[in-house]
Amino acid sequence: MKKLVSGIKPTGELTLGSYIGAVKQYIELQKEYDSYFFVADLHAITKYQDPKELREKTKKIVALYLACGLDPKQATIYLQSENPYHSHLSWILSCNTYLGELNRMTQYKDQKIKDSNLSVGFYTYPVLMAADIVIYDAEYVPVGEDQVQHVELARDIVQRFNKRYGNKLIMPESIVPKIGARIKDLQEPTKKMSKSDGECKGSILLLDDEKIVRKKVMSAITDSDNLVKYDVKNKPGISNLITIYSSLSNLSIKEVETEFIDKNYGEFKTAVADKIVEVLKPIQDKYYEYINSDMIDEVLDQGIKKVTVIAQKKCELIAKAVGLGRQKC
Ligand code: ATP
Ligand code: LTN
Numbered sequence: 001m002k003k004l005v006s007g008i009k010p011t012g013e014l015t016l017g018s019y020i021g022a023v024k025q026y027i028e029l030q031k032e033y034d035s036y037f038f039v040a041d042l043h044a045i046t047k048y049q050d051p052k053e054l055r056e057k058t059k060k061i062v063a064l065y066l067a068c069g070l071d072p073k074q075a076t077i078y079l080q081s082e083n084p085y086h087s088h089l090s091w092i093l094s095c096n097t098y099l100g101e102l103n104r105m106t107q108y109k110d111q112k113i114k115d116s117n118l119s120v121g122f123y124t125y126p127v128l129m130a131a132d133i134v135i136y137d138a139e140y141v142p143v144g145e146d147q148v149q150h151v152e153l154a155r156d157i158v159q160r161f162n163k164r165y166g167n168k169l170i171m172p173e174s175i176v177p178k179i180g181a182r183i184k185d186l187q188e189p190t191k192k193m194s195k196s197d198g199e200c201k202g203s204i205l206l207l208d209d210e211k212i213v214r215k216k217v218m219s220a221i222t223d224s225d226n227l228v229k230y231d232v233k234n235k236p237g238i239s240n241l242i243t244i245y246s247s248l249s250n251l252s253i254k255e256v257e258t259e260f261i262d263k264n265y266g267e268f269k270t271a272v273a274d275k276i277v278e279v280l281k282p283i284q285d286k287y288y289e290y291i292n293s294d295m296i297d298e299v300l301d302q303g304i305k306k307v308t309v310i311a312q313k314k315c316e317l318i319a320k321a322v323g324l325g326r327q328k329c
Contacts, residue, residue, distance in 0.1 A: 004033040004175070007040035007080060010057040011049070015184035016276065017193035017206040020247045021144030025177055027069040029142055036136050036307065037065060042080050043086065043129070046122040058195035062296050064206055066324075067286035074310060078303030081130065085311035090124075091130040091320060096161050097127050097133035106149055130154035135311045137170040145181035164216050165321040180247040186220035189236040202311050207284060210277050217273040218240070218266075227259035228268050238265070240270050249277045 003235050007017060008028060026037055039061045044054060058079065065077060080086055102108065105126055111118055129150050134140055134157075151174040158169040186192045187202030194203060204216055222237040230253045232239045245268075246256045260268045290296060320326055 002032075002140065003036065003136055003138045004029055004142060005038075005133050005136050005172075006142045007035045007038040007132060008061055009040045009044045009057070010054060010061045011044050011047070011193035011198075012057065012089035013060065013205040013207055014193045015183075015200075016206065016244065018195065018245065019068065019206060020180035020183050021177060022142060023068045023070075024143040024180075024247070025175060026065075026075070027138070029175070030071060030075040033140065036078075036079045037070055037075055037136065038078050038132070039065075039305075040080050040132070041120065044126055046119055046125050059296060060081065060291065062300060063287050063291040064283070066290050067283045068206075071255060072299045076303045076306050078172070078307050079300055081236070082304045083308050085135060085308070085312050085315045086128065086131050089135050089311075089315055089318065091092055091127040092133070092318060092324075093130050093161070094124055094127045094156050094166065095136075095143070097130075101156065102126065102154055103312050106280040107146065107155065110284050126150045126153050127157070130157045133172045134169045135314050136307070137314070138172050139170055140175050141172050142175040144183075145176055148176060150324065165318075168209045168318055168321050175289075177247070179253065180243055181246060184236065184240040186237075186240070189221055204276060205278060207287065209284075210281075213276050213280065214273045217276065218269050220269065223267055226262060226264050228265070229257060238268075241269065245272050245275055250277050272302055 005020060008014065008022065009020060014023070026035070029035060039058050041054065041058050044057075045134055045302075049057075062079075066072070070077060082323065102123055108118075108126075111122065129147075133151070133154050141147075141154075143151060151172060158171050161169050183193045184212055185193050185202035186204070191202075195205070200214065201264060202220075204213055208216070220237055220241060222241070223235050225235065225238075229235065229244065230238050230239050230242050242253060242256050245251070249256070251259070260271070263271075
């Protein structure tokens with residue numbers, strides 16, 4: 001069975017963007033692949049996190065994973081920081097990564113302008129991400145569009161490592177959803193919908209109640225055309241709402257345009273809000289059932305036990321290939 005790996009940072013509550021771009025894919029893919037889904041808490045601390053809040057957010061992400069439909073019987077779910085081998089491998093890979101490669105990462109370039117106190121961890125985090133992937137021999141990595149460049153970097157590292165040390169690492173490939181790889185902010189529809197960016201007025205959070213969802217959707221920025229037509233360049237706001245509706249209803253963009261051909265923006269926005277509420281309601285019900293249950297610890301205990309064994313084996317193989325440690329006959 002082919003393997004896949006993906007993770008989400010516990011930097012805030014999950015947004016509809018992470019759901020459509022990542023989690024929705026996880027649910028489908030777990031049926032076909034040997035799947036590893038983790039909470040990327042080591043990635044979260046690349047920017048300061050309040051320790052108490054970080055622990056709460058981490059737990060929330062696990063509860064949301066389960067509530068969205070990740071099934072511990074099909075997939076392995078764990079916390080990144082509980083497996084020390086990710087960081088161990090990250091060091092070895094960082095010694096096979098060039099500064100120039102990290103300098104070219106778009107996320108780093110964007111943040112460098114905004115934040116004059118970026119951590120070294122933020123700079124090198126794409127290497128840790130490569131380690132997260134190759135440590136389980138994953139062939140596939142389901143992610144949103146913003147993470148594709150990091151998976152490409154992982155591919156470059158794998159190629160270099162394999163050339164230097166013999167074919168020890170599996171080449172990963174990203175899986176990006178055809179519709180919804182970059183859901184935009186409802187207030188600034190040229191920007192990615194984000195969970196850790198400001199007040200979240202333009203982000204739908206998976207735990208937003210119905211009233212808030214409706215308010216956010218109805219006040220989404222559009223244009224004055226009143227024509228439900230997909231045109232990202234000229235109509236980014238309405239195109240974003242079409243993408244959201246399309247993904248959540250499993251309809252093509254064309255089918256959505258046809259469905260709303262003679263409807264105005266008010267009617268369309270109401271339908272988008274209805275659809276979001278319909279999708280979020282069962283997720284929220286399950287979330288409140290799981291968040292204070294023993295299930296979260298049980299799932300994580302079971303997950304970490306499994307992945308530590310796999311990761312240790314892989315790290316030993318890699319350390320040996322690199323020439324680390326003592327020679328054993
Ligand atoms: P933040 O929202 O705090 O900036 P992030 O998106 O950088 O966080 P995660 O929440 O860890 O990081 O992302 C989880 C997954 O969801 C990644 O695969 C990412 O590409 C995807 N994702 C996040 N936001 C969106 C979005 N707006 N549209 C599509 N996919 C997204
Ligand atoms: N870097 C990603 C989260 C992440 C990830 C991974 C995704 C960390 N390690 C491995 C896929 C595979 C982010 O910032 N969203």
